[in-house]
Amino acid sequence: MKQMIIHCEPSSTQMALMEAGRLVEFAVERTQAKGLVGSFFKGKVVNVIPGMQAAFVDIGQKKNAFLYIDDVLHPHLDKQPKVKPSIIDLLKVGQEIIVQVTKDAIGTKGARVTTHYSLPGRWIVYMPISAYVAVSKRVEREAERIRLRQIGEQLRNEQEGLILRTVAEDEPPEAIQDDFRMLRKQWTDIQILAKSEQAPAVLHRELSMVQRLFRDAYTAATAEIVMDDEEQAREAGIFLQDMLPVSTPRIHTYRGERPIFEVYGIQQQINKDFQRKIWLPGGGYLIWDSTEALTVIDVNTGKFTGSVNLEDTVVQTNVEAAFDIARLLRLRDTGGIVIIDFIDMELESNRIRVSEMLEVSMRPDRTQHHIMGWTKLGLLELTRKKMRESTAQSAEVCNVCQGTGWLTPVTKRN
Structure with a gap:
C-alpha cells in the first residue's frame, strides 16, 4: 500500500512517499528555486572547447550550461558517424539551439543539457527525433512487450521515438494514443515558440514536483493522497482529473493542528534516515x-x-x-x-x-x-x-565544521 503525503508552505513544498508504512521517497521543492530538469530552452553557444569535445550554452541562468558532443550527435547509435567528429564541426559560437536540461546545476557546475529531447507522459516517453521504440524492462510478459511495441510502431513516424512506460502495461491502445498526441503537440508548440523567441529563452517547463510524483509514482495500489493546503489540493485534483479522467483518485485535505508529517510518522523517519x-x-x-x-x-x-x-x-x-x-x-x-x-x-x-x-x-x-x-x-x-x-x-552546511563533523583546534593566545 502506498501513501503520498504532501506538506505545503509558502516557501516550499515537501513530498513523502510511503510504502507499507516506511518512507521510500522524500523531496523538497523551493518556491523560488525550482529545478530545471526536463525543461526546454532556446540557448546560444558561447564557447566551443575541442579539447573537451563540449560546448557551453547560455540558457539564461547564472551559469552557462554544459553540452557534451554525445548529446549533440543523433540519439540513435546506428545513425551516428563511425568516426566521432570534432565538436567544432557541429557547433559554432553564436549559434542558437534548442536544448533540454538533463541535470540541474550542482555546486560549482552549471546545468547539463542535451539535444536528445524527450517529453514524459503518463504512459509513454515521447522522443521526437530518436527513431526507435522501446518498452520498459519492468514489463516482463513477452506477449505484453510485443503488444506495446506494436502500438508504438503504429503511432510514430520514421524519425519519432517513444518508450512505453511500466504503467502502460495492460492499458488500452486509445489511452496510449491520447498520451502520444498530447506529447507530440507539446513538441510542436516548443518548435513554434523557438522560432519567435530570442535566445536565451524558456520554451517549456517541466511539471512541478507534486505533478511529477502523480505522473510517475501514482498507481492503483496508492491508497491515500493527503495534502495540508486546500488551494494546492484543489489544483492537484484538477491535474489528476486531466491525467486520469476515468478513475480520478480523491485527494484528502488534512486540517489537524499537529504538523502532517508528525501525524503520519514521517518526521521521525526523516530524523533517523538522514x-x-x-x-x-x-x-x-x-x-x-x-x-x-x-x-x-x-x-x-x-x-x-x-x-x-x-x-x-x-x-x-x-x-x-x-x-x-x-x-x-x-x-x-x-x-x-x-x-x-x-x-x-x-x-x-x-x-x-x-x-x-x-x-x-x-x-x-x-x-x-x-x-x-x-x-x-x-x-x-x-x-x-x-x-x-x-x-x-x-540541507544547510554547518558554518563551523563545513560538514566534516570536526572542529579545527583554536590556537591559544598568551
Missing part, C-alpha cells in the same frame, strides 16, 4: 559518507550477535543492510558512484545472495542505476544517475 549513522532493524548499522560524486556506505554488525555462527550473523546483517540501502538510496536521492563495504563473507554463494537482494530491492527505483558487482577488494560498486541535488545535500 543521519550519518543509521541503525538497521536487526541491530546492525550503516555509516553513510558522501562527497559530490561518491558515496561510501560501511556496514557493521553493531548490536546484532546472531545465534548460529559468525558467517550466518554476517550474512543476515548484510542481507538486511542491502534491503535498507536500496530504500535509502532512493529516499536520499543519492547519485553518482556508490561503494558499499559489506562485512566480509567467506562463501561466494553468500556474496551472490547479498548482491541479488540489493538488485531486487532496487527494482522499484525509477532512477536509472546499474550494479557493477564486487571489486577485487570485496567492495560492492554501483552507479545511480544524478539529475538533481540530493535531498540530503539540500
